[in-house]
Amino acid sequence: MDGSGNIYVVDQGNHTLRKVTPAGVVTTLAGLAGSSGSSDGTGSAARFNNPTGVAVDGSGNLYIADTNNSTIRKVTSGGVVSTFAGLAGSSGAIDGTSTVARFNFPNGVAVDHNGVVYVADTNNNMIRSIQPNGVVISYVGSNPGSGNGMGSSAHFYQPSGVAVDASGFLYVADTFNNTIRKVSPVGEVTTIGGTAGVTGNADGLGAVAQFSRMGGIALSTSGALFVADSYNNRISMGVYVTPPAVATTPASSITGTGATLNGTVNANGYSSIVAFEYGLTGNYGTTVTGTPSPVTGSSATGVSAAISGLSPGTIYHYRVKGTNSGGTSWGGDQTFITAFTPTQWRQFWYLTSSNTGIAADSADPFHTGVTNLVAFAIFGVSQNPSITSASLLPQPQKIGSNYVISFTQPASVSNISYGAQFATSLSPANWQAVTDTGTGIQHIFSVPIGGNSQMFMRLTITNLSP
Secondary structure, X not given: OOOOOOEEEEEHHHOEEEEEOOOOOEEEEEOEOOEEOOOOEEHHHOOEOOEEEEEEXXXXXXXXXXXXXXXXXXXXXXXXEEXXXXXXXXXXXXXXXXXXXXXXXXXXXXXXXXXXXXXXEHHHOEEEEEOOOOEEEEEEEOOOOOOOEEHHHOOOOOOOEEEEOOOOOEEEEEHHHOEEEEEOOOOEEEEEEOOOOOEOOOOOOHHHOOEOOOOOEEEOOOOOEEEEEHHHOEEEEXXXXXXXXXXXXXXXXXXXXXXXXXXXXXXXXXXXEEEEEEEOOOOOOEEEEOEOOOEOOOOOEEEEEEEOOOOOOOEEEEXXXXXXXXXXXXXXXXXXXXXXXOOOHHHHHHOOOOOOHHHOOOOOOOOOOOOHHHHHHHHOOOOOHHXXXXXXXXXXXXXXXXXXXXXXXXXXXXXXXXXXXEEXXXXXXXXXXXXXOOOOOEEEEEEEOOOOOOOEEEEEEEEOOO
16 A cells, blocks of 8 residues: 555456555556566556565555566556566576576565565565665575574575564564564564464464464554465454563662562553562572562553561672563662671670760770771670780781781671772872782782882771671
8 A cells, every 4th residue: 555545456367466546446557467478668568477465665666576477576656667676587596686686486575664675585485675776685584494593594484475664673474384473673583473383273472373374464553463364264463562661679678687679560551470580699599479460551560579588798689570471571680788787896795786886886995096896807706805906906017028918817707898008108198909819718918019118008997787
């Protein structure tokens, strides 16, 4: 159908191209009824040989799959017929321009908004494309088969119908595979309806549907797909089901052993099951049902799942998952850290978990020059803080040509990060990080002295607990 509502029909047995106006007036635009051939020309002077497919571009030009001539013909709105690609009576699978190219029993044709013509080259088991300048390219397919993939790695089995949408996706009636295939603008082929090698007449989603030697295929302006399911004597309609749109949002109500996982799910008009996946890594491992589930409608709905039995002071990964009849979507990865209150010496002595006053990490209640955090990190929980002295802390020392801080971490200490910095000047200070070359609980911070006239080192201790 063209932009004015005229319908064009390839009248195969009559070897003609017919036109039907919106008022139902039928005329023969090109060819002569009962007379086959391959001649170019205007109106009845032109000849076709069992033409099968027809498509119209935005300028009103028609493209005909002249099947038994193995050519693609072009017909202007005034009925002037020319051979656009291929050579009558000479079949093959050659790419090239105009009559250099070869087709083998082409059937369906379609034209996109850029004027590119797509051809279901049936006996070559390929979809070919023809640029507006007449250059023919083997777009997807090669040997007969049913495999999905990119370009020539995908396989068709005598495809006969092709349609193209406004976004450049192709839809192919893969006749002898009894399947509907989808081709992305970059040439990736997938199967969206039917199962290769299975013949039947079942309705259903994706591979559940069954066809029998389908032929023509077309798209409506709303995106519905129609297929002439030939051997079933019916027209099948397919409506694309959009998978849910999902997003993972920050966790809440985080404790030492539990949390609430959050996200949003837009069901896109189809009932969608909601779940959350979580675990210690991005591989997750545990799945729980979300609330609410299922969700419906076409707007984002907040969903959540309360989980328990977690380990304190641990990083967890999670994501939301939504599934409807169109497929499954996952939200992005989010993390949270469960609460952890370490058994530090300040708790041991003061029986408090607060981080204020004399129990604070930064406090030095006995005025020994050693803060609570440092005393815990260096001496462990059994050392009486009242007798801890700064002179007992690890001190930098010159070993060979290096300036070194070396010490053993107490076995009872956890959730503490140790580091060191060096500087060659304190006015102004130019502190730089030093790599820890120790292993396990042994920490070694070493930096070459080089030609520096002075060298300073300091230990840094960080409490990783919330």
